[in-house]
Amino acid sequence: MKRRNTPTKEAVLEVLKTAGKAMSQDAIEQEIHMDINRATIYRVLNRFCEDGVLHRIVADDGKQYFALSDKNDNNKVSDNHFHFKCLACDTIECLPNEVSFTVPNAYSVAHMNCVLTGICKDCS
Amino acid sequence: MKRRNTPTKEAVLEVLKTAGKAMSQDAIEQEIHMDINRATIYRVLNRFCEDGVLHRIVADDGKQYFALSDKNDNNKVSDNHFHFKCLACDTIECLPNEVSFTVPNAYSVAHMNCVLTGICKDCS
DNA sequence: CTAACAAATGCGACACAATTGCATTAAAGA
DNA sequence: TCTTTAATGCAATTGTGTCGCATTTGTTAG
Ligand SMILES: [Mn+2]
Ligand SMILES: [Mn+2]
Ligand SMILES: [Zn+2]
Ligand SMILES: [Zn+2]
Numbered sequence: 001m002k003r004r005n006t007p008t009k010e011a012v013l014e015v016l017k018t019a020g021k022a023m024s025q026d027a028i029e030q031e032i033h034m035d036i037n038r039a040t041i042y043r044v045l046n047r048f049c050e051d052g053v054l055h056r057i058v059a060d061d062g063k064q065y066f067a068l069s070d071k072n073d074n075n076k077v078s079d080n081h082f083h084f085k086c087l088a089c090d091t092i093e094c095l096p097n098e099v100s101f102t103v104p105n106a107y108s109v110a111h112m113n114c115v116l117t118g119i120c121k122d123c124s
Numbered sequence: 125m126k127r128r129n130t131p132t133k134e135a136v137l138e139v140l141k142t143a144g145k146a147m148s149q150d151a152i153e154q155e156i157h158m159d160i161n162r163a164t165i166y167r168v169l170n171r172f173c174e175d176g177v178l179h180r181i182v183a184d185d186g187k188q189y190f191a192l193s194d195k196n197d198n199n200k201v202s203d204n205h206f207h208f209k210c211l212a213c214d215t216i217e218c219l220p221n222e223v224s225f226t227v228p229n230a231y232s233v234a235h236m237n238c239v240l241t242g243i244c245k246d247c248s
Numbered sequence: 249c250t251a252a253c254a255a256a257t258g259c260g261a262c263a264c265a266a267t268t269g270c271a272t273t274a275a276a277g278a
Numbered sequence: 279t280c281t282t283t284a285a286t287g288c289a290a291t292t293g294t295g296t297c298g299c300a301t302t303t304g305t306t307a308g
Contacts, residue, residue: 121230130257
């Protein structure tokens with residue numbers, strides 16, 4: 001079960017670091033200058049999510065997008081921030097703003113997927 | 125462009141009213157005791173969303189769920205509340221709690237899709 | 249009540265995202 | 279260098295949602 005270092009892993013991570021925004025599998029594949037199989041990219045992305053290196057955002061198009069995770073002090077993944085999808089430039093990004101919520105009694109929240117849609121700073 | 129009343133429309137609405145929670149197309153189809161085509165149900169649901177009768181939630185499984193809209197005073201649809209997906213009973217429901225957010229300067233928000241996941245009151 | 253128009257439906261095909269089984273390749277430690 | 283098994287490529291598969299087109303049916307005008 002120990003993870004191995006592979007060119008694919010590094011390439012995927014590099015693309016996401018450079019982009020600085022959330023990306024889908026096909027967007028990543030386009031940016032990678034290597035011929036890597038679709039399924040492999042998905043597997044790499046899923047493993048990164050399991051390991052807390054990335055986090056997954058599901059947008060209202062039903063597609064999965066992936067972005068780097070900043071782990072906090074406790075090495076715990078935090079997906080507790082809003083995401084923003086721009087209707088103009090079609091970019092999905094992590095906002096710094098935390099999701100603050102209250103839920104009715106006896107509900108407990110394990111994780112969240114919150115996407116705001118509108119016009120981003122670059123397109124306004 | 126004027127809408128017509130059909131048995132399908134009424135059946136779909138009835139199912140959603142009775143359920144009192146968000147449902148996917150296939151869940152609705154199972155609950156309807158009529159043989160209605162998949163595409164037709166989708167078209168009915170889409171029309172209801174256009175008309176503000178329903179609103180659409182995209183969960184983190186990438187699927188669309190539909191729930192009744194309470195229109196507010198101005199007859200405007202409000203999807204600005206949290207949704208909750210229970211990991212135990214697999215139910216998706218509208219929470220009464222509003223989504224309050226702040227976004228960085230020059231961002232403008234048109235709509236939102238916020239789903240919290242965890243354990244609901246019935247399952248805790 | 250009937251005819252005419254167009255909205256709604258059924259059916260099949262399609263598009264697309266994501267996953268899976270299985271044979272093959274290659275990373276890492278001994 | 280050898281062994282182990284994680285990672286990959288490929289093809290097939292699953293699943294959701296949409297679309298074109300012929301047909302049906304709700305609505306309204308006459
Ligand atoms: Mn994020
Ligand atoms: Mn809702
Ligand atoms: Zn933008
Ligand atoms: Zn529950």
